[in-house]
Amino acid sequence: MITDEFIKEMPKSDLHVHLDGSLRLNTLIELAKKDNIELPSYTEEGLRELVFKDKYGSLGEYLHGFMYTCAVLRKAENLERVAYELAVDNQQEGVRYIEVRFAPQLHVNNKQMTMKAVLESVNKGLARAEKEFNACQEVQSKEAPPFKYGIIACAMRMFGQSFSPYYNNLFSVHRYSESMEVIRMGALELAKAMVKIRDEQGIPIVGFDLAGQEAGYPASEFIAAYDYVHKKFIHKTVHAGEAYGAESIFEAITSLHADRIGHCYYLFDENKISDPEIKDKKAYIKKLSSYIADQRITIEVCLTSNMQTNPEIVEIKNHTIKTMLDKRMSLVLCTDNRLISNTTVSKEVKLAVDNFQINAKSLKDIVSYGFKRSFYPGDYSERREYVRHVMQFYDKTAKKHAVVV
Numbered sequence: 001m002i003t004d005e006f007i008k009e010m011p012k013s014d015l016h017v018h019l020d021g022s023l024r025l026n027t028l029i030e031l032a033k034k035d036n037i038e039l040p041s042y043t044e045e046g047l048r049e050l051v052f053k054d055k056y057g058s059l060g061e062y063l064h065g066f067m068y069t070c071a072v073l074r075k076a077e078n079l080e081r082v083a084y085e086l087a088v089d090n091q092q093e094g095v096r097y098i099e100v101r102f103a104p105q106l107h108v109n110n111k112q113m114t115m116k117a118v119l120e121s122v123n124k125g126l127a128r129a130e131k132e133f134n135a136c137q138e139v140q141s142k143e144a145p146p147f148k149y150g151i152i153a154c155a156m157r158m159f160g161q162s163f164s165p166y167y168n169n170l171f172s173v174h175r176y177s178e179s180m181e182v183i184r185m186g187a188l189e190l191a192k193a194m195v196k197i198r199d200e201q202g203i204p205i206v207g208f209d210l211a212g213q214e215a216g217y218p219a220s221e222f223i224a225a226y227d228y229v230h231k232k233f234i235h236k237t238v239h240a241g242e243a244y245g246a247e248s249i250f251e252a253i254t255s256l257h258a259d260r261i262g263h264c265y266y267l268f269d270e271n272k273i274s275d276p277e278i279k280d281k282k283a284y285i286k287k288l289s290s291y292i293a294d295q296r297i298t299i300e301v302c303l304t305s306n307m308q309t310n311p312e313i314v315e316i317k318n319h320t321i322k323t324m325l326d327k328r329m330s331l332v333l334c335t336d337n338r339l340i341s342n343t344t345v346s347k348e349v350k351l352a353v354d355n356f357q358i359n360a361k362s363l364k365d366i367v368s369y370g371f372k373r374s375f376y377p378g379d380y381s382e383r384r385e386y387v388r389h390v391m392q393f394y395d396k397t398a399k400k401h402a403v404v405v
Contacts, residue, residue, distance in 0.1 A: 002353050002360060004346075006401035011096045011145060011390045012345045013370030014334050016237075016262055016300035018154075019102040019122065020069045021337025022086050025052065028339070031072040031081075039068055052340055059243060059309045065340045070164070074109045076121040083125030087149065089338070091133050093346045096145050096390060097374055100126065101152035101209050105159075105190060108166035115193045116201065122151065123203045145389040150206035150377045152237065153194045155187035155225055157212035180221060187225035195232045204377035207235040210256070214244035219251035226256040235259050235375040237300065243309070245272025246285055253297060260373065261292070264299040265306050268323050289327060298330040298373040303351050304343045305336035316355050325356060332370040360398070360405045367394060 025044045032039045040050045056062040073079055083100065090098050104118045126149045138144040161168040167186065174182050191208060198205040208229040210222055219238060226236060238252035242263035249267055252258040266272045267289055270281040278284050292299070301321050307313055324331050333348045335341065352358055358366070371390050376383040398405055 002358075002363060002403060003401060004350065006397065006403055007349050007353070008346050009094050009401070010367065010397045011371075011393050012094055012349065012367065013097040013099075013332065013374060014090060014095055014345050015099045015260070015298075015332050015370060015374055016302060016334035016336055017086070017098060017100060018337050019083060019086060019100050020066060020073055020106065021340045022089075022335070023069055023072075023082050023339050024085055024089070025339060027082060027085060028069060028072060031078050032068070035072060035075065035078075037068075037071045048342075052342065054308075054342055055311075056308045057311065062305075062309050062340065069339070070106050073107050074113055074165075076113065076117055079107065079118060079121035080125040080128075083122040084129050085125075086338070087126050087129030087133075087147070090345065091129065091147055093344050095147075095345050097148045097371060097376075099150045099152050099207060099375060101154050101207070101211075103154040103156055103190075103211065104193075105156070105166045105186060106164045108164065115190075116197055119151070119194075119197050119203050119205070120201065126151070142389075143393075145386065145393050148376070148386065150204050150375050152207035152209050152375070153190060153205060154209040154211045155190050155222065156183070157210055157214065157217035157222075157239075159183060159186065159212070180217075183217070184221055184224065187222050188228065191225040191228040195229065195234065198234070205234065206375035206377050207237055209237050209239065209262070210252075211239045211262075214240065214242065214248050219248065220255045223255055230257050237262055237375075239263060241266045242306075245269055245274070246288055247273060247275050247278075249292075250288055253292070258297065259375075260298045260300055262300045263302060263306065264292075264324075265310065265320055267292075268320055289329070293327055293329045296330045296373070298332060298369055299324060300334045301331050301352075302334050302336035302341075303348055304341045308341060316351060319355075321352065322356055325358070325362070330369050330373060331366065332373065333366060360403050364391075364394065364398075364405050367391075 029042055041047050051065050104115050107118045108115055130147050134146040139146045159167045161171045170186055171182055194205050197203055236258050237260040238256055238258045239262040240252040241249045245266045249264055268285055273281045333352055335343050335345055368391055371387045
């Protein structure tokens with residue numbers, strides 16, 4: 001039997017967690033007070049009622065919280081603290097590997113906080129948490145696997161001048177360019193910056209992501225940025241199929257060389273296909289999903305987040321993870337935003353186990369994908385050894401809790 005205690009203690013990963021959506025609520029309040037940033041409430045209860053809810057009416061309402069979290073993350077010490085706390089919170093629930101993603105350009109203030117300073121601050125917090133955790137006796141004796149992390153940089157599909165000082169400056173400099181042209185420039189500049197900072201500073205920037213509104217901002221607009229990181233050996237993931245259909249997922253794979261897909265919720269929905277050239281929608285979806293499964297392109301599933309941003313799902317049992325599991329697709333369970341979705345990795349695992357008849361063997365497969373399909377910041381042989389160590393610890397933990405795999 002898969003118990004809550006086993007879920008918490010077993011080694012886990014989170015390959016899709018946004019830094020600016022995963023602050024501790026008390027930290028947000030404390031930083032806002034310190035930096036004179038206005039919040040609709042300065043109590044945890046008030047913010048849970050007004051902003052960070054268990055249920056949202058729309059994607060827009062869900063995203064509203066980022067206005068407050070990003071506002072407190074434009075100082076080096078704040079970024080370092082939030083990154084450190086995120087790592088510690090994961091460690092305390094048995095997570096051994098995380099890939100923290102965020103859009104550095106949202107935190108640049110054109111003064112002290114350059115792109116390099118943003119990345120260094122986040123890395124400093126994560127590295128401190130890693131060092132402290134890995135000093136424990138259990139890790140030092142190799143009885144348990146160490147905690148590791150990577151950083152994923154997010155380009156934005158859409159942004160305006162009000163999004164951040166960096167974006168405001170970008171639009172001001174290129175005031176005679178079309179908006180989409182400026183957005184493409186921002187993505188390519190981020191791609192170049194990430195490669196340079198990775199190579200010169202040794203920061204474990206392991207992936208590149210594209211986030212934001214899919215409708216009207218197709219993946220094909222960002223080919224230049226993705227081609228650049230592809231040729232510089234940075235892994236690629238793309239938010240696709242979160243609020244749009246199979247065409248968006250197809251573009252992420254074929255135009256952007258995506259190794260993983262974030263969400264992929266609407267992969268199987270014929271009604272979300274709008275391309276008139278696609279005559280047989282059922283056949284198109286079957287071929288696309290078969291290709292994803294065959295190539296082991298891993299899907300980053302965020303159950304709670306999908307329920308909150310797609311109210312039409314109504315019940316968790318309607319989630320398309322069931323079809324993904326039936327088709328033996330490679331998938332991992334992720335939080336998306338720990339604060340905004342009020343969730344943890346353990347909660348996401350329990351939600352899946354309780355609602356989709358996931359047995360011990362299937363759960364072990366999902367856990368292993370979280371490490372095998374990670375963008376681990378080391379060479380292939382190091383990752384293989386790390387995965388081996390993690391899964392040995394998983395088997396040991398399963399035996400302790402009488403979970404028969």
